[in-house]
Amino acid sequence: MKNKKPKFAFFDFTDCEGCQLQIVNLNTVLVELLEHIEIVNFREATSERRNDYDVAVVEGSVSTPHDIERLVKIRRQAKTIVALGACATIGGVNAVKNLNPPGIAQHRVYGDKGKNFETLPVKPIDCFIKVDYYIQGCPVHLNEVAEVFKCILAGKKYDMPNYPVCMECKMNENVCLYQKGQDCLGPVTRAGCGSWCINNNNICYSCRGLVDNPAVDAQRDILDKYGLKLDEMLAKFSLYSACGGEKYDQEIKKR
Amino acid sequence: MERYVKISKKDFYKWVDSLKKHGKVYAPKRKENTHVFRPIKDSSELDLNYISTILPPKKYYFPQKESLLKFSIKPFETAKAIQKFEEFVLFGVHTCDLAGIQCMDVVFREDPLDPNYINRKDRMTTVGIECLKPCDKHASCVSMGNHVPRGGYDIMLTEIKGSYIIHLNSQKGEDILQGHSYIKKCTQADRNLLDSLRKNKERVFKEEFIGQLTEVYTVFSKLSESGVWDDVGKRCVGCGNCTTVCPTCYCFDVKDELDLNLNDGLRYRWWNSCQMDDFARVAGGEDFRPGRVSRQRHRYYRKFKYPIDKFNRYFCTGCGRCSRTCMAKINLTETVNDLIKEHRNVSIGI
Amino acid sequence: MFQSEFKKIIPYSPYRTLPAEIIAVKPYTSLEKLFRLRLKGNAEFDYVPGQFMEISIFGSGEAPISLCSSPTDKGYFEITVRNVGSLTGALHNLKKGDLIGVRGPFGKGFPIDDFFGNDILIIAGGLGIVPLRGLIRYIMHQRKDFGEVQILLGCKSPEDMLFNDEVEQWGRHIDILFQCTVDKADPDWKGNIGLITNLIPGVTLNPMRTYAVVVGPPVMYKFVIKELLKKGIPDRQIILSLERRMKCGLGKCGHCQINGIYVCQEGPVFKYRDLRTLGEAL
Structure with missing residues (x-):
């Protein structure tokens, strides 16, 4: 090989490590990928721990001051940062903590000792460092992982889909969930998952975040038309996007 | 035989x-x-x-x-x-x-x-x-x-x-x-x-439109600035369902897919929709059909105006899929009839 | 207009690209480079300034790019590309000797036959100079076929000027009236400062025998056209080139549509007369 293989490292923050597990699930693609990259640090798959990486794939959101320190250090070493999965890209499930007053989570988890654990409102990693590539989803979709890794290898920008999940869902010829009286976040959610959940009889919870320009008012009208409640939709929405904070609040709640 | x-x-x-x-x-x-x-x-x-x-x-x-x-x-x-x-x-x-x-x-x-x-x-x-x-x-x-x-x-x-x-x-x-x-x-x-x-x-089988097709064509020729479009555009959630399910929508995008060796690959086209945000956007960032009002209007015009000028053929088949699938309940028959009504009212000076 | 020569060499599909070799690269600004290309096997093809090619960088995709050379430039053709995205970025990384894919030429170019024997006023704003450079080169090569030729060129700053080596030449030609203006400049800039529209009132021309050829950013058109109409140039003699997303070049994919018109087929060059009634055009 003329070029040295780029060195990849995987790191996890506040998360379930499920997205890294997905990467292990790449199976044959992963084997093929290993011909083009070297993995120097991947706790879930290898015993090696080196810090001379070029590309850092970061899973998880930031929830402690220590996280920030570690993240900044990773950014300093890595030429390229990849945010892997909903926690890293939009905050993810962890951010439900933000919906409660500070301190409640510490108390519930650690009881009286809670105050010994310093914790911050959950935020996606790009609140603290520059991110070069985003792989959305909970968990990440294997096709997209492969696509982004190819872009990294080719030194190209990855253009995230900027159309709603409905596009892919219709192409897959699913029966629309609204016709079945269910509220689905597909119309405002960034596609790229191939309408994974709806294909499997679930609704879309917007784990990939909003499209750039969601039609929020129209979405609200739709809920009215189907006799669905905005609050219920917001509750679903907050499953992944609770820490979208002001941006999402402005988009969805404004009237 | x-x-x-x-x-x-x-x-x-x-x-x-x-x-x-x-x-x-x-x-x-x-x-x-x-x-x-x-x-x-x-x-x-x-x-x-x-x-x-x-x-x-x-x-x-x-x-x-x-x-x-x-x-x-x-x-x-x-x-x-x-x-x-x-x-x-x-x-x-x-x-x-x-x-x-x-x-x-x-x-x-x-x-x-x-x-x-x-x-x-x-x-x-x-x-x-x-x-x-x-x-x-x-x-x-x-x-x-x-x-x-x-x-x-x-x-x-x-x-x-x-x-x-x-x-x-x-x-x-x-x-x-x-x-x-x-x-x-x-x-x-x-x-x-x-x-x-x-x-x-x-x-x-009863006619669904309140006017003949020739009138529909005239209406479309004259009412590109109607309030009907504002209403349709405001209700549109921009999901693209209407175009995906349309038997005469054929817009597409072309993309490349590289193999992992970064040398071999495939160029493919896939369905695309004029309702999408980036559809008419050029590399420099300019969007030449911004907003859901003009995008919805464009969809209708591609059924009732442009193809008639070009092919002498209506590109609406009357299948009803776009209305059936629309979450916002934008209904093609209603839109066309609203336009006809507006046009008739304008003609008699209401 | 999908050329018959191309059809012959593309036996399978109109999407098939032909290899073209980069025979020279010339950076003009920090963002823009000129690429001189030649079809593999030195096949020549005919085109008109104002037409465009679909340029492929395999793996990054395909994009419509204006030809900026003139068919009178023999043995090569040229494109000038601003680095704005993944495809153009990839193109900028290529060097002399590399191959890219091309299809085309597509669309209708400047109506040169109409121009013969008439005066030409060329107005270029920003990147608009790219397709117009092909026309200017054509006119210079066939100078005797045209009447008075004037060029008005506008750009952000002297550093943003494309083809500066050639622009300097245009300024020296006695048979071409050349004026340039920039939005912003250092004190040592000797040319005009301000919008290109400001130059038009001062131009001397015979409106009935003048073709105004205008290419620039969308915001420029409205103001420039107003000035030209004030000068008395008929709308059929105001020629514009419109930028759109001409993805397939074949009048099918829909991205470049203006009302019912496919720009890749009927454009990108239009007479203002034909655009007046097209709501989405300007």
Whole structure:
């Protein structure tokens, strides 16, 4: 090989490590990928721990001051940062903590000792460092992982889909969930998952975040038309996007 | 063979099962509370009692994702992406969808003709089925004149009194009927039945638009700035469902997919929608059709104005899919009628 | 207009690209580079300034790019590309000797036959100079076929100026009236400062025999056209080139549509007369 293989490292923050597990699930693609990259640090798959990486794939959101320190250090070493999965890209499930007053989570988890654990409102990693590539989803979709890794290898920008999940869902010829009286976040959610959940009889919870320009008012009208409640939709929405904070609040709640 | 033959309903399924030898059979099949075109193994999977499928059959001659070109960067090489196109039978197509096929034909046969489309179409045998009663409030097939057969099929089935009368329209149609003793000649009595059925249809099928198509065209020529568009645009959530399910929407995007070796790959096209945010955006960032009002208007104009100027053909088939699928309940018939009303009011000075 | 020569060499599909070799690269600004290209096997093809090619960088995709050379430039053709995205970025990384894919030429170019024997006023704003450079080169090569030729050129700053080596030449030609203006400049800039529209009132011309050829950013058109109409140039003699997303070049994919018009087929060059009634055009 003329070029040295780029060195990849995987790191996890506040998360379930499920997205890294997905990467292990790449199976044959992963084997093929290993011909083009070297993995120097991947706790879930290898015993090696080196810090001379070029590309850092970061899973998880930031929830402690220590996280920030570690993240900044990773950014300093890595030429390229990849945010892997909903926690890293939009905050993810962890951010439900933000919906409660500070301190409640510490108390519930650690009881009286809670105050010994310093914790911050959950935020996606790009609140603290520059991110070069985003792989959305909970968990990440294997096709997209492969696509982004190819872009990294080719030194190209990855253009995230900027159309709603409905596009892919219709192409897959699913029966629309609204016709079945269910509220689905597909119309405002960034596609790229191939309408994974709806294909499997679930609704879309917007784990990939909003499209750039969601039609929020129209979405609200739709809920009215189907006799669905905005609050219920917001509750679903907050499953992944609770820490979208002001941006999402402005988009969805404004009237 | 005669131009009209018939088959009894009891022999019908036997004949359907025989179609396999002419290629894969795609036919309407039940999916939850609706229908989809799917490959069927045998006639038991077939359900001809359907309103309209979620996607029109365009997915078989203009697939969601179609390979155009294989390439390698070093050495610089390009090659055919598809070596062989397969023979298939498209079974049980409503007359509205047949009209859709004819619209797509006009587009893709126009110079420079599209080899992928032509190759698929050349290998397709089309079996139409005539609707005997109006389907639902979303369709506008009568106003569009597509509730009766107007060609575009190899054979057309019309169910009459325990039999199907079959109209042969091509050699291909004859091929799939030949060699079955249970397919009989049509008697004059049968032909009379067919005639009276069509007459009866004229009574049962009511025009959905409040004006004739010529008026619709005039209205579209004059009302590009109507408040009707503002209303439609405001309700639109921009999901793109209407264009995806439309039998005459054919816009696409072209993309490259690289292998992991970063040298070989595939160029493909896939369905795209004028309702998408980036559809008319150029590399420099300028969006030449911003906002949902102008995008929805564009969709309608691509059915009721532009193709008439270009091909002398309406690109709305009246199938009703766009209205049926719209979460915001944007209804094509309503939109057209609102425009006609507005135009009439303006004309008489209200 | 999909050329018959191309059809002959593309036996399978109109999407098939032909290899073209980069025979020279010339950076003009920090963002823009000129690429001189030649079809593999030195096949020549005919084109008109104002037409465009679909340029492929395999793996990054394909994009419509204006030809900026003139068919009178023999043995090569040229494109000038701003680095704005993944495809153009990839193109900028290529060097002399590398191969890219091309299809085309597509669309209708400047109506040069109409121009013969008439005066030409060329107005270029920003990147608009790219297709117009092809026209200017054509006119210079066939100078005797045209009447008076004037060029008005506008750009952000002297550093943003494309083709500066040639621009300098245009300024020196006695048979071409040349004026340039920039939005912003250092004190040592000797040319005009301000919008290109400001130059038009001062131009001397015979409106009935002048063709005004205008290419620039969308915002420029409205103001420039107003000035030209004030000068008395008929709308059929105001020629514009419109930028759109011409993805397939074949009048099918829909991205470049203006009302019912496919820009890749009927454009990108239009007479203002024909655009007046097209709501989405300007």
